[in-house]
Amino acid sequence: MGRMIGRRAVLAAAGFLAGAVALGSGDALAQAKVKVAGVYTVPIEQQWVGRIHKALKEAEGRGEIEYVWAESVAATDYERVLRQYAEGGQQLIVGEAFAVERPARAVAKDYPKTAFLMGSSFGPVANNFSVFDNYIQEPAYLTGMIAGAMSKSGIIGMVGGYPIPEVNRLMNAFMDGAKEVRPDIRFMVSFIGSWFDPPKAKEAAFAMIDRGADILYAERFGVSDAAKERGKLAIGNVIDTQPQYPETVVASALWHMEPTIFRAIAAVREGKFIGEDYGQFSTMKFMGSSLAPLGTFEGKVPAEAVAKVREREEQIRAGTFTVKVNDGEPKSSM
CATH class of the missing domain: 3.40.50.2300 (Response regulator)
Structure with a gap:
């Protein structure tokens, strides 16, 4: 067990x-x-x-x-x-x-x-x-904007576990965000066929770096290790790994499961639990997701890009900007 x-x-x-x-x-x-x-x-x-x-x-x-x-x-x-x-x-x-x-x-x-x-x-x-589910496509979009602004080669490598809706929607949102600030940005997309295989994810990331990627989207563990070893940058997913990679992880889309869990516990305690979809409680509106602070990259991300990200973040929270939900499998563009 x-x-x-x-x-x-x-x-x-x-x-x-x-x-x-x-x-x-x-x-x-x-x-x-x-x-x-x-x-x-x-x-x-x-x-x-x-x-x-x-x-x-x-x-x-x-x-x-x-x-x-x-x-x-x-x-x-x-x-x-x-x-x-x-x-x-x-x-x-x-x-x-x-x-x-x-x-x-x-x-x-x-x-x-x-x-x-x-x-x-x-x-x-x-x-x-x-x-x-982790409907954190909104902060994923914002991290894409940051990645697009930080890339010098114009190539971003993306390593995921499996091409299922839960992964696809985050990758697609990230790609959309990157294209907003840099329309000519190109992507390499790879899936390792595992939810937890850091060595395999690391090797996939190395291959992308060898082909010109200077920023890596770390949907899986192991990707940031590759970026660190090769002196490249990475974008985190679900958790903030910048404390472990202070010179590598620029930004992260964070998932906060507390709104979902606390609501379910209260429903059980009160005898009111029913079959329902809790997905919305992972959105920024319900504090179920957020953009991690820039931390060690404060001042390193172009000021114009930071201002645009903050503007988009406010629009998302106000409901005046909607991040597209695209569950289709993301494809490489090079």
């Missing part, structure tokens, strides 16, 4: 009243911590899952939940682990259904009193299966 922290919470709630586990027992739920389990197919160090884990740990630190998790769960084991947690009395199970949509939804159907909040490419179902 992978390493789990807080195993005490897997089966330790034997003293809970049966009604406290049911979604409809609002009064009982309000009296106790919500029991939450995270089921992840990759290590919690991976950036996407790491943001979910961070939000859940914050809720745990505030005394709102009892939290356990399983990481690096193989797709073939995912259904079994979901069922184990549901049988153990977890009230809310959070995870990723992208590669296991059918099994995950089957489990939810079998446990109608358990709330499921799953990353998914599809919609919610019934009254207990909600979906979410």
Whole structure:
């Protein structure tokens, strides 16, 4: 099952009243911590899952939940682990259904009193299966503007995991942002076929640098390492890795999972959890995403570009500028 922290919470709630586990027992739920389990197919160090884990740990630190998790769960084991947690009395199970949509939804159907909040490419179902995703295309667009302004060669390399909508929309938004400030910018796009393979991502990035890329879009871990070793620049995704790469990572599009997680926890506690799409809570409007501070690159990005980025950011927050959502697979332009 992978390493789990807080195993005490897997089966330790034997003293809970049966009604406290049911979604409809609002009064009982309000009296106790919500029991939450995270089921992840990759290590919690991976950036996407790491943001979910961070939000859940914050809720745990505030005394709102009892939290356990399983990481690096193989797709073939995912259904079994979901069922184990549901049988153990977890009230809310959070995870990723992208590669296991059918099994995950089957489990939810079998446990109608358990709330499921799953990353998914599809919609919610019934009254207990909600979906979410990292809709951070808005700050991704802004990082593209910065990259376009910083590139000297006019070539940007982009390394992703898989060409699925969740990745495609961010890459396409980034590309649109770069083209706004530099219409002649060119892109190299590559997918490594893995959610967590830093060495493979690094090699793909090296190949792009060899072909002229001077800025790399680091959708996967390993890309910024290649940029650092070759003296190039990188753009971060989901998390801010500038502290680890202070002379390499110029900007990052950040995902804040807290609005989504806190809302789901409150719904379970109040007995009001239903099947719905939480995607909007990852947008800038709901504080679910943001552009990381320039930090060590403050003063290094052209002032004209910074002003334009700030203007676009204000327009996005005000609702007067909309970043196009394009889920199609991004293509190289060279």
